Amino acid sequence: MKYLKQYRIPFSGLAAGKHDFEFEINDKFFDCYEHSLVKKGELTAKVSLQKQEGMLIVNFDINGTIKLTCDVCLAEFDAPVSFQERLIVKFVNEEWDQETDEVIILNKTDHELDIATLLYEYINVQVPYYAKCSEQGVNITCDPEMLAKISTEEDTQSDIETENIDPRWAALKNIKNN
Known part of the structure; x- marks a missing residue:
């Protein structure tokens, strides 16, 4: 889990305004999650963090390829992935259980945002229910043999x-x- 420490954003020392970060996501990242649908991939996550007085607005722009196994011919193929996500982080003094998919609640004493789990979830949601070479792959077809x-x-x-x-x-x- 030490590998995932690089996916933390220390926001406490940042000035108010927009800050950009870039993270590389590769096979070592997916190895940290035992039950991941994606085992291999090469992705880049560009994270734009807008720091405000009582909250953070985090925009994710994730691009790259993930390895999928075709459900028809069982061949491994590269599937391109490109998507954007948005997250709002609110700061409160007391416990608050009203988190949603788009809003996360942190205590005012927290000083960093761990985005490793968020990246993992966002990428695994992009895996199609039914993977097929000719549909998700680029310029490839199922193995004729x-x-x-x-x-x-x-x-x-x-x-x-x-x-x-x-x-x-x-x-x-x-x-x-x-």
Whole structure:
């Protein structure tokens, strides 16, 4: 977890106004999270922090590629990722349980903002539900060799199913055809 310390922004010494930061996100970052959907990637997070009297407005601009595994041919491919997120950090003296996805509450005594978990969540949300080389990849298609194996397996399974039909069911299929 020592690796994730570089994803902390010490805001207490910053003057009011806009401050820009840049973070590199690579395989070591994803290794810190055991259950991450993304295991490999090369991304750059440009973070713009607007410091105000009682709050911070943090804008994330994340660009790069992540490695995904195709759900059809099981090949690994690079998928481009580019998105923006916004976060508001409010400071309060007492405990406050009204955090949302866009608003985080910190104590006035806090002096730094840890964005590692936020970056992890933002990137993993970008992973498509169904990954396919030809849809999320750039100028690539599914492995034709693997697709050929899949289609021959489907053909042999359908042949086996037609050969092992119980004669009672075959008689019922004849009724359906009348």
